[in-house]
Each structure stands twice: as C-alpha cells, then as structure tokens.
Amino acid sequence: MTREQKYTTTTGILGHILAILSILTLFAACSEDESIVEPADPGLRMAVISDLHYYDPSLGMEGQEWQMGLFADPKLLTENADILSSLFTSVKTSDAEVVLVPGDLTKDGEKHNHEAMAAFLRSLESSGKKVFVVPGNHDVNNPVAKSFHGDPAVSIPGVTPSEFAQIYDEFGYGEATDRDPASLSYVAALQPDLWLIAIDGCVYTTGEETPPTYGSISEATASWVVSKLQEAKSQNIRVIAMMHHALVEHFTGQSTFPVTAEYVVSDWQQRASSFVQAGMKILFSGHFHANDVVSYAEGSNTLYDISTGSPLSAPCPWRLATLYKDGRLTLDTRTITNVSVPGGNFPRYATEYLTTGMTNLVAYMLVNDFGVPDELAGQIAPVVAAAYVANYAGDEEMDTASEQAVTMLNSLGDPTAALLAQLITSMRTDLPPADNALSITL
Numbered sequence: 001m002t003r004e005q006k007y008t009t010t011t012g013i014l015g016h017i018l019a020i021l022s023i024l025t026l027f028a029a030c031s032e033d034e035s036i037v038e039p040a041d042p043g044l045r046m047a048v049i050s051d052l053h054y055y056d057p058s059l060g061m062e063g064q065e066w067q068m069g070l071f072a073d074p075k076l077l078t079e080n081a082d083i084l085s086s087l088f089t090s091v092k093t094s095d096a097e098v099v100l101v102p103g104d105l106t107k108d109g110e111k112h113n114h115e116a117m118a119a120f121l122r123s124l125e126s127s128g129k130k131v132f133v134v135p136g137n138h139d140v141n142n143p144v145a146k147s148f149h150g151d152p153a154v155s156i157p158g159v160t161p162s163e164f165a166q167i168y169d170e171f172g173y174g175e176a177t178d179r180d181p182a183s184l185s186y187v188a189a190l191q192p193d194l195w196l197i198a199i200d201g202c203v204y205t206t207g208e209e210t211p212p213t214y215g216s217i218s219e220a221t222a223s224w225v226v227s228k229l230q231e232a233k234s235q236n237i238r239v240i241a242m243m244h245h246a247l248v249e250h251f252t253g254q255s256t257f258p259v260t261a262e263y264v265v266s267d268w269q270q271r272a273s274s275f276v277q278a279g280m281k282i283l284f285s286g287h288f289h290a291n292d293v294v295s296y297a298e299g300s301n302t303l304y305d306i307s308t309g310s311p312l313s314a315p316c317p318w319r320l321a322t323l324y325k326d327g328r329l330t331l332d333t334r335t336i337t338n339v340s341v342p343g344g345n346f347p348r349y350a351t352e353y354l355t356t357g358m359t360n361l362v363a364y365m366l367v368n369d370f371g372v373p374d375e376l377a378g379q380i381a382p383v384v385a386a387a388y389v390a391n392y393a394g395d396e397e398m399d400t401a402s403e404q405a406v407t408m409l410n411s412l413g414d415p416t417a418a419l420l421a422q423l424i425t426s427m428r429t430d431l432p433p434a435d436n437a438l439s440i441t442l
C-alpha cells in the first residue's frame with residue numbers, strides 16, 4: 001500500500017465515522033425535540049344546537065289554530081323538518097366530538113316529537129358524537145301539545161319530567177354521575193377532568209292554558225349547582241354549564257322590558273353571583289333565539305353566557321366551540337343555507353319570514369297590549385322588528401332608521417314611547433364580547 005493509498009483509506013474511514021456521528025447527533029436532536037415539544041392540544045370540539053322545536057309534519061299543519069300559532073311565534077315551523085335534516089347532516093360531518101342541546105327540542109313538548117328527536121340524536125351518536133340535552137320551556141308538561149289536522153287542533157300526549165329523562169336517557173340522564181333531586185339538572189363527565197353541569201331552570205306548572213316562558217332556578221337546585229361547582233374545584237376539574245334560559249342579561253334591561261324579561265332566569269343577579277363565585281366560567285344558553293355572548297364579572301372571576309340562536313329563526317345558526325387545556329375557548333358560528341324554499345335563497349327567505357312575522361306581531365302587540373295608536377304602531381313595528389332581526393344575528397349596531405325612530409319616540413313625552421325607544425337602543429347595542437367569532441381565555 002502506498003502512502004497515498006493509505007491516506008485515502010484513512011480519510012475514507014474517518015469520513016464514514018464522521019457521517020455516522022452526524023446522523024446519530026441528528027437522531028439525538030430529533031428525539032430531544034420530541035420530548036420537549038408536546039403534541040399540539042386539539043381541544044375538545046363541541047357543537048351547540050339550540051331551540052330545535054321539532055314538529056313532525058305528519059301531525060298536520062292545517063287550520064286557523066296552526067296559522068295563529070305562526071302569527072304569535074314567527075319561527076320556520078312549516079319548514080322545520082327540512083331545516084333540521086340539513087342541520088343534522090352538517091353536525092354529523094363536522095369534527096365535533098360533543099353535541100350540546102340547551103333545550104326546546106320540540107315544538108310544544110309532544111311525546112311523539114320527543115321520540116322522533118331522540119331518534120335524530122341517536123343517529124348523531126351513531127356518527128361518533130356524544131349528545132347531551134337539557135329541557136326548555138316548551139318541552140315538559142306542556143298543555144298545548146297538539147296535532148293540527150284542521151280546526152279544532154287536537155290535544156296529543158306530552159311528557160312528564162320523568163318521561164323526559166327516560167326518552168333522553170342516552171343523551172345525558174343515563175350517563176349522569178349525579179342528578180339534582182329537585183329538577184332535571186345533572187352532571188356528566190365530558191372528559192376525565194371536565195364536567196358538564198346541565199341546569200334545568202324551567203318551571204313545570206300544571207293546569208295553565210299555556211306553558212310559562214319564564215324560568216327560575218329554585219333554591220334547592222341553585223344549592224345543588226354550587227355544591228357541584230365546589231366539588232369540581234376541589235378536584236381540579238374544569239366545568240362547562242348549559243341551561244335553556246339565560247343566566248345573565250344579554251342586553252341592558254333585558255330582564256325589565258315586558259316582552260323580553262322572561263328570557264333571563266328570575267333573580268339572575270343573585271344566581272349569576274353565586275355561580276361565578278363558585279367557579280362557573282362558561283354557560284351555553286338558548287331560549288331568546290339570538291346569537292350573543294356577554295360576560296359577568298365579580299372580582300377576578302368572570303363568567304361568559306354564550307347564547308345560540310335557533311335553526312328556525314334567521315340567521316338559522318349553530319355553533320362550534322373548542323375548549324383548550326390552556327383555558328382558551330374559541331367560538332365559530334355556522335348558518336344553515338341549503339334548504340329548498342320558494343325563490344331558492346334560504347337565508348333571504350328566512351330573514352324575510354322573520355322580518356314580516358315580527359313586524360305583524362309587534363304591530364298587533366303595540367296596539368292591543370300597549371294601547372299605541374294604529375298609525376304610530378305601523379310606523380314603529382318595522383323598526384322594532386329590524387332590531388330583533390339584528391339582535392338575533394348578533395354583533396348588532398345602531399342604524400340611521402333606528403336612530404331617527406328613537407329620537408322621534410323620545411320627543412313624544414310618553415312613557416310607552418320612551419320604553420320602546422329604550423328597547424330599540426338596547427337591542428341594537430351589543431354588550432361585549434363579540435357574538436359570532438371570538439377567542440376568550442377562561
């Protein structure tokens with residue numbers, strides 16, 4: 001072997017050793033990085049669908065009583081089956097792992113419609129979701145559960161509180177780790193370190209002609225909720241709450257205006273105060289059919305009440321909420337768009353339906369319930385209706401027509417007119433945070 005050959009061979013061996021060393025170093029660096037960087041937290045993905053108000057079209061949609069119902073409560077009941085079918089398809093194909101339904105599963109608590117709703121929810125669970133429900137004011141002991149095959153409408157069976165829990169056994173009641181003896185409230189584990197407290201704030205009276213719209217959390221139920229919040233805190237378990245009625249006012253004076261008071265639970269300040277102090281940070285609600293988020297703070301504790309609108313009221317929304325381990329919660333709003341309607345444009349159809357329906361209803365109420373003269377009622381009803389449409393959609397703002405109407409109403413020197421001016425202003429003044437897309441840290 002010549003000196004030159006020997007040198008080349010040595011360089012070759014050294015080169016190999018160096019190459020192997022650098023590869024080993026690279027591997028070491030990679031494994032070191034993997035041990036430091038934890039996999040990204042995908043968060044718990046939740047779909048929120050509220051105020052579904054299912055009514056099986058085969059129960060009939062004919063007669064004056066049916067039409068009167070649509071007049072008194074202008075939601076898209078006639079189209080409900082197609083709308084809900086579109087909604088369930090979207091939720092099924094979403095990446096949500098959990099589906100929360102904060103009440104009003106049926107039109108008026110009909111047993112037939114509850115059983116059909118349970119079948120829809122079962123199909124969601126078959127697609128891999130976990131569904132949790134809580135009742136709304138329309139769902140239990142409802143005296144107006146009826147079928148509408150022409151006049152008169154005929155009473156059909158409703159459900160008692162225990163029948164409700166039985167029908168929705170797979171959607172919260174059966175999985176509950178604890179149930180409130182005084183109501184249909186329960187606790188279920190969404191993850192080992194995350195509980196859902198489903199609160200039933202509905203009032204089940206019997207013998208009334210119509211079901212109560214207002215809600216109230218009894219002393220017994222409020223104490224039970226607080227004890228569950230304290231238990232969770234002591235075990236370092238995070239909590240999400242849901243309830244049909246709002247726990248916090250969603251616009252200034254909501255609990256004092258005659259037409260909106262029943263959408264926030266009675267004694268809401270007292271209940272919100274005790275829940276926020278016990279550690280509640282987030283509550284999903286429905287009932288008012290509006291997309292809205294408000295916060296309620298006491299000291300360093302803040303609670304967010306996230307209200308989700310109804311698929312049967314424009315803009316026909318549902319939500320996707322993601323909760324991360326670091327306490328971030330992101331909210332994303334979807335709307336139902338692909339429903340076949342006359343004219344072909346479902347979002348426009350839904351908005352026009354709500355605008356027309358609310359205008360007619362508000363005009364009727366102004367004249368008959370508040371003694372407003374016909375001409376003024378005709379002038380103001382479209383402005384109030386537009387305020388509802390804007391409030392339901394969320395992230396609402398004042399517009400010129402509303403400002404002019406408010407100035408005119410305030411110039412009349414009449415208490416009813418002043419109250420209307422206040423209602424329009426409040427419903428068009430969004431309380432922070434944003435309503436449709438946001439990221440908050442709990």
Ligand SMILES: [Ca+2]
Binds near residue numbers: 292293430431432
């Ligand atoms: Ca807001």
Ligand SMILES: [Ca+2]
Binds near residue numbers: 292293394429430431
């Ligand atoms: Ca709002």
